[in-house]
Amino acid sequence: MTMTETTPNASGYKEFSVGGFTFSRDEYFVTITWPTGSHQMDIGQWLRCVQRDVAWGFFYGIINFDEVIGTMNHYGNVDMFAGRFNEAYRRAEVDYNENFDHDELLGCFTAMLSDWTNEGYDPFAAPMETGSAYGPSRGDNDEAVTRQRVVAQRMVSVPGDEPIRSDDSGFPINRGFADVSQDEPVISAEPGYEDQVSSFNFFAYLSLSYVNCNTSVVSACKESLYCPTTEEFILPVIHGNDRVEWFVQLSDEIQWDVEDRDTGAKRARVIMKAGDVAAMPADIRHQGYAPKRSMLLVWENGSPRIPEMIANGEAPVHPVAF
Amino acid sequence: MTDQTGRQYNTVFGSLDHYNKGGVEVISDNPKYYAFSNMFEVASAARPYEKVAVAKNLEYVLEVIRAEGTSEWRATPHDEFALVMDGSVEIELFDPEEPLVDPDASGSIGLDGQPDGNPMGRVQAGQGHMTLLPAGKAYRFHSDGVAVVLLQTIEGPDTVYRWADICQTV
Incomplete structure (x- = not known):
């Protein structure tokens, strides 16, 4: 073809x-x-x-x-x-x-x-x-x-990994985050450990994001991936889940329309404010609305086992049972 | 700073003293399927340095930690990441002389006191700062006040599950 x-x-x-x-x-x-x-x-x-x-x-x-x-x-x-x-x-x-x-x-x-x-x-x-x-x-x-999606292997700012952003490197503060503190953590490394003590201002990093509604990987705990994004207006796509996905609202507010993945029937609205944590089940599709640019942490499990689990019907549809 | 429309924006972060929880508005669904919680509400009700899971995806978890006073020393077999969501936390890192934890294990384990080895350094982290807790090393937290940490890790022996208490059920 x-x-x-x-x-x-x-x-x-x-x-x-x-x-x-x-x-x-x-x-x-x-x-x-x-x-x-x-x-x-x-x-x-x-x-x-x-x-x-x-x-x-x-x-x-x-x-x-x-x-x-x-x-x-x-x-x-x-x-x-x-x-x-x-x-x-x-x-x-x-x-x-x-x-x-x-x-x-x-x-x-x-x-x-x-x-x-x-x-x-x-x-x-x-x-x-x-x-x-x-x-x-x-x-x-x-x-x-043709911009490339940022994918940190370990964590942004770790020597040899993705660098932090700055105005000098072409990343001005987004107008919606002009009030976000740009202070950096105070790192005191002992001699010989300078490359092993790493910390950065995650919120400042996001405030310098030059794209809207686009996740990037900032840290990886094995297959557990922090994929934050800044969101303003409407998420252009309606994302249909094949696995459970988690949202952590870091700042401001996003309202999500949730529909049945296969039919489009309305199932719920999820209102997320700063500090809220919610899962998106594996059988829904969702689209978010953000009236002001906000910081959203999308948490994904990138395990290569999951496509096979999905194919075999073994991947959980709901995040937890209680 | 203002944009071209002259608008000044106010970015809202949550804190222990100031959070405004949203929720699930059900149309035709079960709110439990969304495991909806608020990390500041969870930290408000937690004991110091309890590791309360607020998100779980197979073996991986996100834990909320109420940082208050000084924690025990912990050793981690894999990288973990501590994001300060409220307050200020000092993180000490330590390079143990001998391996303290099976590298194939999951989640950190508590230690009986400071291990033998070398101090690696410390990080003074405030709201929004993320710190690497490196694989094979030990760490402890200290906060003069009360702070909230979101920890990216793997389910371990000290992970606390409290879904029915922290999540929206109706």
Whole structure:
């Protein structure tokens, strides 16, 4: 299976196809077609979703771009679907699912992001921090759309691992966190132990985040990964869980809409304020709303055992029983 | 600092004295499935240096620790990470002469006093500061007041489970 792309259309954008899917954009919308149907989305929303899917390598479980389109990660290969998690589409038998090699779909999305993202628009930025996604093709923003996700092997600031951020290294304090203390811990290491005593200001590190709704790994206790993110406005994707995931609200507030993963039926709203801790069960999908930029610690278990546990039905659906 | 709209933002962090707990608004679900708690509420009701789990994912846990006075020395077989969520904590690190814990074990263990070996140093950590507690080493906490630490670790012999007391049930 090979991705194809056309010459630019009247708006200056290429059309892409992979497998049974085609993707075209005009000044306002993306149009997706598949053998049994078609769908349109706001182009800004589409680019924000594709950007996360690419940056996260399809993440854990399901990334719904909206109530119709999305991807499901099988860790090495990935499904692209239309209507698979929408009862009406399934009932009408117009839903569609196709499996791709991970790199093939990623390659198609990466090429699309490069061609469809205009100069001055950053799909990673909050709406008040970037330009417009709309209009005819004008330039590109490859510097923004090819950013690499930070993945610390042990902990940010440990010698040889990911460095801390600073204004001098190109990370200004985000406008929503201008009041966050930038003081650093006082480290007093004995001679010979200078490289083994490590501490950093985690909140200040997050206040210097230049992307919105994008997790990075700051510490790893074996397979237990701290994946904090700063969140403002709406999480672009509706994340469908394939495993239990935990949220720790470090600052401010996020309200989560929680739906049944397979049908989209509303199950709950989870209101998280600073200091709150909550799990997302393995059979839901969720989307968060943050009126002010907030710090969210997403806690993941990256164990390579889990895909097999999921396939065998052995992975817990709920975090704890009591 | 203001943004281009002139707006000044106030970032809200929680503390033992000031936290505002959210919750689960159920539409068609069981609130227990979300294991919803608030770490400051948990720390308010905890004994000093109890390790109360507030999150669990298979063998991995996040523990809330009420830091008050001086803790016992503990040895950890794997890296742990202490994030101060409220107050101020001094963390002492120690390099033991002999291994104190099986490197294949999980979670830290308490020690009977300071082990033989060499002091590695100390960290004075305030709100938002994260400190590495290195594998194979020993550490202890001290707080002149009351502080709250969130510990990223693995379930161990001293992990305390209190889900029915700390989580929203209805």
